[in-house]
Amino acid sequence: MSIKRVFIANRGEIARRIALGARTLGIESAAIYSGDAPPAFLEGLVHRFIQVPEENPALYLNAELMVQFAQQSECDAVHPGFGFLSENARFANLVEEAGLTWVGPTACSIAEMASKAEARDIAKAHQVPVVPGIERLPISEDGSHLKIVRDFARQHGFPILLKAAMGGGGKGMRVVRADEEVEEAIRRAQSEAINAFGDGTLIVERYLEYPRHVEVQIFGDSHGHVLALGDRDCSVQRRHQKIIEEAPAPGLSADTRARMHEAAIRLARAVSYRSAGTVEFLVDWSPEQRTKAEQQFYFLEMNTRLQVEHPVTEQIFNEDLVAWQFRVANGETIKDRMHQTPIGHSIELRLYAEDTRNKFLPAPGPVHGFLPYHGPGIRWEAGIDPIDEVTPRFDPMMGKLVATGADRTQAIQRLIHSLTHTVLAIPTSNIPFLLAVLHHEAFAASIPTTRFIDEHLAELNEWLDTRQQKQQKTAERILQKIEQRDKPRSQETPGVLELTRDIFQKESRLTDLEMHLPHVQQVAVPHRFRNRLAVLGRGLIFEQGHRQSFCFCQARYQGHRLTWVGLDGLPYWREEKPDDVLASGRSSAQSADICAPVPGKVVKVLVKTGDNVKERQIVAILESMKMEFEVQASRSGCIDEVLVATGQQVQADELLARWRVAAP
Numbered sequence: 001m002s003i004k005r006v007f008i009a010n011r012g013e014i015a016r017r018i019a020l021g022a023r024t025l026g027i028e029s030a031a032i033y034s035g036d037a038p039p040a041f042l043e044g045l046v047h048r049f050i051q052v053p054e055e056n057p058a059l060y061l062n063a064e065l066m067v068q069f070a071q072q073s074e075c076d077a078v079h080p081g082f083g084f085l086s087e088n089a090r091f092a093n094l095v096e097e098a099g100l101t102w103v104g105p106t107a108c109s110i111a112e113m114a115s116k117a118e119a120r121d122i123a124k125a126h127q128v129p130v131v132p133g134i135e136r137l138p139i140s141e142d143g144s145h146l147k148i149v150r151d152f153a154r155q156h157g158f159p160i161l162l163k164a165a166m167g168g169g170g171k172g173m174r175v176v177r178a179d180e181e182v183e184e185a186i187r188r189a190q191s192e193a194i195n196a197f198g199d200g201t202l203i204v205e206r207y208l209e210y211p212r213h214v215e216v217q218i219f220g221d222s223h224g225h226v227l228a229l230g231d232r233d234c235s236v237q238r239r240h241q242k243i244i245e246e247a248p249a250p251g252l253s254a255d256t257r258a259r260m261h262e263a264a265i266r267l268a269r270a271v272s273y274r275s276a277g278t279v280e281f282l283v284d285w286s287p288e289q290r291t292k293a294e295q296q297f298y299f300l301e302m303n304t305r306l307q308v309e310h311p312v313t314e315q316i317f318n319e320d321l322v323a324w325q326f327r328v329a330n331g332e333t334i335k336d337r338m339h340q341t342p343i344g345h346s347i348e349l350r351l352y353a354e355d356t357r358n359k360f361l362p363a364p365g366p367v368h369g370f371l372p373y374h375g376p377g378i379r380w381e382a383g384i385d386p387i388d389e390v391t392p393r394f395d396p397m398m399g400k401l402v403a404t405g406a407d408r409t410q411a412i413q414r415l416i417h418s419l420t421h422t423v424l425a426i427p428t429s430n431i432p433f434l435l436a437v438l439h440h441e442a443f444a445a446s447i448p449t450t451r452f453i454d455e456h457l458a459e460l461n462e463w464l465d466t467r468q469q470k471q472q473k474t475a476e477r478i479l480q481k482i483e484q485r486d487k488p489r490s491q492e493t494p495g496v497l498e499l500t501r502d503i504f505q506k507e508s509r510l511t512d513l514e515m516h517l518p519h520v521q522q523v524a525v526p527h528r529f530r531n532r533l534a535v536l537g538r539g540l541i542f543e544q545g546h547r548q549s550f551c552f553c554q555a556r557y558q559g560h561r562l563t564w565v566g567l568d569g570l571p572y573w574r575e576e577k578p579d580d581v582l583a584s585g586r587s588s589a590q591s592a593d594i595c596a597p598v599p600g601k602v603v604k605v606l607v608k609t610g611d612n613v614k615e616r617q618i619v620a621i622l623e624s625m626k627m628e629f630e631v632q633a634s635r636s637g638c639i640d641e642v643l644v645a646t647g648q649q650v651q652a653d654e655l656l657a658r659w660r661v662a663a664p
Contacts, residue, residue: 002330003027003076003077003101003103003326003329003330004027004028004076005027005028005029005030005047005048005073005074005075005076005077006018006022006027006028006029006030006075006076006077006078006079006103006326007029007030007031007066007069007070007073007075007077007078007079007100008029008030008031008032008046008079008081009060009066009069009070009078009079009080009081009084009085009091010060010079010080010081010082010083010084010086011031011032011055011060011383011394012383012394012397013041013381013382013383013397013399013400014081014082014083014306014308014383015031015042015046015081015383016041016042016045016381016382016383017081017322017381018079018081018322019031019042019045019046020045020322021320021321021322021323021325021326022079022322022323022326023045024320024323025323025326025327027077027326028047028048029045029046029047029048030046030047030048030049030050030069030070030073030074030075031046031048031049031050032049032050032051032052032055032059032060032069033049033050033051033052033055034051034052034053034054034055039385039388040385040386041382041383041384041385048073048074050069050072050073055391055393055394056393057084057393057394060084060085061084061085063085063088063090063091063094064094066078066085066091067094067095067098067100070095070098070100071098071100075100076100076101077100077101077102077103077326077329078095078100078101078102078103079103079104079322079325079326080103080104080305081305081306082305082306082307082308083395086104086304086305086306087110087113087114087303087304087305088110089107089108089110089111089114090107092104092105092106092107092110093107101329101330102329103275103325103326103329104275104276104304104305104306104325104329105220105273105274105275105277105304105305106272106274108271108272109271109272109273109274109304110304112271113271113301113302113304114166114304115165115166115201116163116164116165116166116203116301117135117136117165117201117203118135119299119301119302120133120135120203120299121135122267122270122271123267123299125270126266126267126270127263127266128263128266128267128299129263129296129297129298129299130298130299131205131206131208131282131298131299132156132205132206133152133203133204133205133206134148134149134152134203134204134205135165135203136165136201136202136203137149137162137186137201137202137203137204139186139190139200139202143183145186146182146183146186148204149176149182149186149204150179150182152204153176153179153182156206157206158176158177158178158179158207159175159176159177159207159209160175160176160204160205160206160207161173161174161175161176161204161205161206161207162174162175162176162185162186162189162202162203162204163189163202163203163205164189164192164193164196164197164199164200164201164202164203165193165199165201165202165203166193166197166198166199166201167193167196167197167199170237170239170240170241171192171193171195171196171197172189172190172192172193172196172197172202173189173240174186174188174189175207186202188621188628189202190202191603191628192623192628195603195623195628208282208284208286208298209286209451210284210285210286210287210289210449210451211235211282211283211284211285211449211450212233212235212249212282212283212285212447212448212449212450213233213234213235213237213242213280213281213282213283213300213450214231214232214233214234214235214249214252214260214280214281214282214283214297215231215232215234215278215279215280215281215307216228216230216231216260216261216264216278216279216281217229217230217231217232217276217277217278217307217310217313217321218264218265218268218273218276218277218278218279219275219276219277219321219324219328219334219338220268220269220272220273220274220275220277220328220334221274221328221332221333221334221335222274222328222331223333223335224269224272225333225334225335226265226268226269226273227265227334227338227340228261228262228264228265229313229317229319229321229338229340230247230248230313230316230317230342231247231248231249231252231257231260231261232245232246232247232248232249232309232312232313233245233246233247233249233250233447234280234309235447235448235449235450235452236437236443236448236450236452236453237450237453238356238360238453239359239360242308242309242350243349243350243352243430243434244347244348244349244350244434244437245308245309245312245347245348246312246345246346246347246348246408246411247312247313247315247316247342247345247346248316248342248345250408250447251290251447252283252295253292253293253294253295255293255294255295256283256293256294256295256297259294259297260281260297263279263281263297263299264279267279267299267302268302273304274328275325275328275329276305276306276307276310276321276324276325277302277303277304277305278302278303278307279299279302280299280300280301280302280303281297281298281299281300282297282298282300283295283296283297284296284297284298285447285449290447306321306322306325308350308397308400309348310322311346311348311379311381311400311402312346312347312348312402312404313346315344315346315379315402315404316342316343316344316345316346316404317338317339317340317341317342317343318339318343319338319339324338344404344405344406344407344411345404345405345406345407345408345410345411346402346403346404346405346411347402347403347404347408347411347412347415348400348401348402349400349401349402349415349419349434350397350400350430351397351398351399351400351401351424351429351430351431351434352396352397352398352429352430353365353390353396353398353426353428353429354396354428354429354430355428356430356432356433357461358597359597359629360430361597361598361629362392362396362598362624363390363396363427363428363429364389364390364391364392364396364599365389365390365426365427365428366388366389366390366426366427366532366557367384367385367387367388367389367390367398367424367425367426368387368425368426368532368534368553368555368557368562368564369386369387369423369424369425369534369535369536369553369555369564370382370384370385370386370387370388370398370423370424370425370536371386371422371423371536371537371538371551371553372401372418372422372423373417373418373419373421373422374418375414375417375418375421376414377403377404377405377410377411377414378401378402378403378414378418379401379402379403379404380399380400380401380402381399381400381401381402382398382399382400383397383398383399384398384399385529386534386536387529387532387534387555388529389529390426392598392599392600392624398424398426398429401415401418401419401422403415403418409444412438412444415438416435416438416439416569419431419434419435419438419569420435420549420566420568420569421538421549421551422551422566422569423536423537423538423551423552423553423564423566424566425534425536425553425555425562425564425566425571429571431569431571432464432468432569432570432571433460433464435568435569435570436460436461436463436464437452437453437460439463440456440459440460440463442455442456464570467568467570468570471567471568471570471572472572474541474543474567475565475567475572476572478541478550478552478565478567478572479563479565479572479573479574482552482554482563482565483563483574532555532556532557533555533556534553534554534555534556535553535554535555536551536552536553537551537552537553538550538551538552539551539552548567548568550565550566550567551565551566552564552565552566560575560576561575561576562574562575562576563575593655593657593658593659594619594620594631594633594655594656594657594658594659595654595655595656596622596631596650596651596654596656597622597629597631598622598624598629599624599649599650599651600622600623600624600629600649600650601622601623601624601647601648601649601650602620602621602622602644602645602646602647602648602649602650602656603621603622603623603628603646604620604621604646605619605620605642605644605645605646605656606618606619606620606621607619607620607639607642607657608639608642609639609640609641609642610638610639611638611639612636612637612638612639613633613636613637613638613639613659614633614636615633615634615635615636616632616633617632617633618630618631618632619631619632619633619639619656619657620644620656620657622650631656633659637659637660638659638660639657639658639659640657640658640659640660641657641658642656642657643655643656643657643658644656644657
């Protein structure tokens with residue numbers, strides 16, 4: 001019996017992607033929303049909606065409720081997307097027990113690969129190479145586990161890696177480089193693993209100093225057929241989480257690629273795998289290994305779900321992996337039906353609301369305007385509306401930009417072109433940082449390892465500072481010219497923006513700066529943001545014989561009037577604030593106080609009133625978006641008062657403690 005309607009047990013850009021894949025096969029879809037109306041990016045794609053009072057992680061982690069929603073919306077199948085319950089064997093079983101079709105691997109396959117420790121055992125049993133390690137670290141009250149770890153480090157040498165046995169995404173992961181770091185690293189890794197996955201079991205491994213993160217896309221059906229649909233490189237990461245992925249993985253020898261694909265297929269067959277999945281490997285990219293025909297690689301984990309980065313594989317193989325998930329769930333075979341030869345090169349960028357200058361911490365907040373650029377080889381996977389909000393309740397990824405070209409160089413150039421022509425007016429994002437990476441020779445002309453960002457962070461920031469300053473005067477003149485025109489005005493009927501017309505007359509001049517605006521975009525305003533206005537557009541500058549494009553956004557938000565200009569992909573702002581609106585962030589009175597860098601829960605307070613603290617001393621630990629963040633003292637001083645307690649929820653910039661700065 002074929003699937004007629006699928007319930008999407010997820011949100012954001014992956015919900016949109018699943019709905020699109022279902023539509024190609026004539027399958028209807030149902031999804032969740034909160035507020036007055038569904039998000040605009042799902043309108044016209046999703047046939048039925050379930051309205052909830054509020055979206056939060058607990059909602060999407062409630063297996064029974066998800067099944068109830070599927071039945072309520074008269075669906076006969078469930079697709080979990082990625083994250084949340086996508087790799088939860090119990091959820092898969094509940095779906096099938098309710099008489100619904102589970103669009104994904106079997107519950108048995110999910111369970112066998114759920115624990116990294118058990119997955120390592122299965123990998124070793126089927127001749128898949130693994131990094132030397134301890135599969136399950138027994139945490140004991142008498143501290144005997146510390147001796148086990150230290151003995152392992154003495155045998156294999158520091159650094160070593162601690163990671164959560166039941167999860168991924170960098171959560172519960174710590175690199176330990178010295179004996180004195182072992183105890184605290186174990187405590188932190190276990191705490192983060194419990195918060196993220198509900199299980200504090202850890203794995204200990206030898207840490208590779210020059211690793212690449214390469215994964216193989218596998219696909220299986222219920223008839224016993226398994227294929228390897230190429231490979232992807234995901235080495236450019238921050239906080240052990242990917243931000244750039246590309247396919248095929250560059251630089252692998254033909255022998256290494258073949259052995260890696262064969263290993264991935266063996267592992268998939270060992271657990272009777274069906275649907276889309278990924279087998280992840282670490283490749284030793286040390287100078288003495290990278291030039292060998294038989295480059296060394298080691299099993300990392302298996303993701304029993306669709307990956308965030310699946311679009312790059314789809315692009316080079318010309319296959320719809322989501323549609324194939326539905327076909328396989330309907331009992332179809334993949335034998336002799338999927339493309340096996342990749343064509344071209346594809347790269348994906350993850351767009352985050354995060355502060356790249358502050359340890360890549362999440363920076364949720366308003367999206368004043370979003371107008372993506374579309375061109376040859378460009379694909380967007382967006383999870384935000386033209387006017388929207390990035391909530392602190394979920395991962396701060398706003399979407400993904402994918403560029404495909406004949407080769408890697410063309411794909412990079414298309415990414416740069418698209419980013420510089422895209423309006424994404426948000427207080428803080430990683431777009432400028434991604435542009436710096438794309439321009440950096442160590443990325444464009446060579447093959448990065450997972451150390452890329454750590455090794456080149458200072459150079460990337462310097463490139464951004466230099467470029468930002470070089471364009472500052474031009475940007476200020478553009479901002480001034482835009483502000484001299486009409487401001488966004490209020491309107492009686494919410495839902496559609498009234499555009500400011502004739503923003504620039506063609507060939508109008510500003511001293512030696514000539515510019516005009518051939519493209520202005522009218523966008524629908526989601527009902528939940530009906531009190532916000534924005535005008536979005538793209539224009540051209542002709543200055544001293546040089547032609548340069550720019551983007552702009554004029555917006556009104558909570559009484560503020562903002563003008564944003566994107567010049568070569570770098571953002572420039574001006575803001576008008578009414579007298580009764582306070583500036584966001586820390587006030588001058590708080591500059592010597594200790595504040596929360598992100599919204600979240602206080603996991604631990606490490607100081608008390610009267611304590612003397614040193615510069616960079618950790619004073620508290622916060623948990624936000626399932627990650628732990630250290631709050632450090634910016635200077636030496638004395639704690640006057642601690643204002644929070646363990647378990648308390650705090651907002652970004654909320655005072656955690658008052659202190660006196662030590663005299664120089």
